Amino acid sequence: MSESQIPAAQAEPAAEPQPGSREEMRRNRMQSNWVNMVIALAACMALVLVALMIAPQPQGDPTRTVDAAAEASAAAGQAGFDPAAPALPQGWSSNEAGLEQMGKPELKTWYASYVGPSQQWIALRQAQPGADAAAWATSIVGEDAAQTGTSKVAGPQGRTVAFDRYEKPDQKQALVGTVGDTTVILMGTAQWDSFEDLAARTLRAAA
Template sequence: MANDVATDTTETATDAPDDAASARPDRRRRLESVRNMVLSMAALCAAVLALFVLNPDEEPDDTVQTMEYDVASVTAARAAPYDLLSPEGLSDRWRATSVRYDPRGAFGATWRLGFLDPGDEYAALTQADGDPARFITEVTRGAEDTGATERVDGRDWARYEGSKYDALVLTEPDVTTVVMGTAPWDRLAHLAGALEVRADRP
């Protein structure tokens, strides 16, 4: 009887390592399956990213909302207490992206018209009849008067330079006109030269 018990104990002891050994390959297979799945997902994501990078939008300009500004400038000219300016004769490569007239803005009656120039740089016209110094500082984001001027259609515009925008500024008794942006000086001058009084006031 004692020998039988010993034999049973020995068989049980020798069965345990076999079970552990068989469990290890199963665990290894599961880990390998998880790793393969992760690698497959990473490869798929990389492929999708590569397709996105190598095939950009064929018409990126569709993301820029352009608008017509003639009607808005006519309406603003009728309400403005000064001679409101609007560009005439710009090519189609100048795309208007914003237009707004605020009769009670922070700097008085304020007219603003924004563009992307032919080089996709920002250029804008803005006018107001409030405090000139505060208005210029605000719209140009702190640009400073260089003391130089730009002669445009017989009038001298002051040149301002700043870390964000450069600007051409024309200060008159009843209105301050600013042409500003990231566009180069020749484009800013071109926009300033295209400005004409919108003669639709009553």
């Protein structure tokens, strides 16, 4: 038989490691590490999705711009009070505004949504609940909101108005106070300085 007719030697299959050997233990550790990495990655992705789902989001399109002052003027006749349209600081804008039925008892409510730098968002709600002010405010802020203190907000003519601070489990915050003969609620996700600044601007707008 010539060399060309000699069949090539076939590679023998790798031998399986003996049970309990170091090779078997090494292989098991490698497989276990890969499984643990996959499980950890899946858990991280699940946590991110949950966080995105529960994070408060501004109502309306955050890229939309609305003339809240013009909307407030148009709503004044139907509201029964003068809706507040505060002058906004630099970087802030309104993306939604109008008169809606809100709260319990259900009242005509002036609503304006404001978005600012660093994904800050504050929604202003204003109504004339009279004797039902506490019940109406609670229905808006939510019974799960915890009062955490008071903000002393500087109003016009040197007077100071107290706004109650609230924090909610869903990361929202709120300021609740009296502006003229109306109750104003500022609620959203922003720095407390931004809440207090908007409250002061609301007091000046209503003066």
